[in-house]
Amino acid sequence: MTPRDDLTRAVEAALFAAVQPMTIAELSAHLGGAAVDGAIAELQADYAGRGVQLVERGGRWHFQTAPDLAHLLRREKEEPRRLSRAATEALAIIAYHEPVSRAEIEAIRGVQTAKGTLDVLLEAGWIRIAGRREVPGRPTIYATAPDFLTHFGLSSRRDLPGIEELRAAGLLDPVDEAFAVLTGGGDDDTAGEEPPGGIA
Missing domain, CATH: 1.10.10.10 (Winged helix-like DNA-binding domain superfamily/Winged helix DNA-binding domain)
Incomplete structure (x- = not known):
C-alpha cells in the first residue's frame, strides 16, 4: 500500500471519528502536518453517489447522509427547534x-x-x-x-x-x-x- 493510500485512509478515519467537522488545517495538524488536500479530493470523489458523502460546509469537512436518503433515517417523532x-x-x-x-x-x-x-x-x-x-x-x-x-x-x-x-x-x-x-x-x-x- 502506498503512502498516499495510507494518508487517505488516515484522513477518512479522522473525519469519521471527529466529534465536529474539521478544517483542512485541523486535519493536517492532527496528522502531523501532512498535506491532506489530495486525500480530501480523493475521498470526496470516492464517496460521491454513495449513501454517505463527504461535504464541505463553511471551510469544514464532514461525512453526512446523502440528502435523498434522509427520509430513511428520520425519527418518527421529531422535536424541531422552533424560533420566535x-x-x-x-x-x-x-x-x-x-x-x-x-x-x-x-x-x-x-x-x-x-x-x-x-x-x-x-x-x-x-x-x-x-x-x-x-x-x-x-x-x-x-x-x-x-x-x-x-x-x-x-x-x-x-x-x-x-x-x-x-x-x-x-x-x-x-x-x-x-x-x-x-x-x-x-x-x-x-x-x-x-x-x-x-x-x-
Missing part, C-alpha cells in the same frame, strides 16, 4: 449583515431585541460572539457560527437565497417582503463575503 419571529428576524439580519451589534439589529428591525432572543441563537450554536465594535461603549458584535451553515446545508453565506428566490418560492408575504427589502438594502463592507441576490 423575533429570533428568526435577528438570525436573518446577522446572516445577511454580519458582523452586527444588538443596536444595529434593533435599528433594522425597528423594535428592541430582548437579550433572550440572542441567547437562544447562541445556545443553538447558530451565531457566535465575533468581538466588539471599536466605537464608544465597544458593543458586542455577532456573526453566524459554522453550525449555522451545517444545519441549513450551506457551503458558505454566498448560498443564502436572495429576495427574488424567496419571492419565487412564495416565502414572502407583503409584510415579510417589505422587511426583506428593508434588511437587504444596505451594503456591509465588514462582512467577509456577500450573499447572492444583491443582499449584503
Whole structure:
C-alpha cells in the first residue's frame, strides 16, 4: 500500500471519528502536518453517489447522509427547534449583515431585541460572539457560527437565497417582503463575503 493510500485512509478515519467537522488545517495538524488536500479530493470523489458523502460546509469537512436518503433515517417523532419571529428576524439580519451589534439589529428591525432572543441563537450554536465594535461603549458584535451553515446545508453565506428566490418560492408575504427589502438594502463592507441576490 502506498503512502498516499495510507494518508487517505488516515484522513477518512479522522473525519469519521471527529466529534465536529474539521478544517483542512485541523486535519493536517492532527496528522502531523501532512498535506491532506489530495486525500480530501480523493475521498470526496470516492464517496460521491454513495449513501454517505463527504461535504464541505463553511471551510469544514464532514461525512453526512446523502440528502435523498434522509427520509430513511428520520425519527418518527421529531422535536424541531422552533424560533420566535423575533429570533428568526435577528438570525436573518446577522446572516445577511454580519458582523452586527444588538443596536444595529434593533435599528433594522425597528423594535428592541430582548437579550433572550440572542441567547437562544447562541445556545443553538447558530451565531457566535465575533468581538466588539471599536466605537464608544465597544458593543458586542455577532456573526453566524459554522453550525449555522451545517444545519441549513450551506457551503458558505454566498448560498443564502436572495429576495427574488424567496419571492419565487412564495416565502414572502407583503409584510415579510417589505422587511426583506428593508434588511437587504444596505451594503456591509465588514462582512467577509456577500450573499447572492444583491443582499449584503
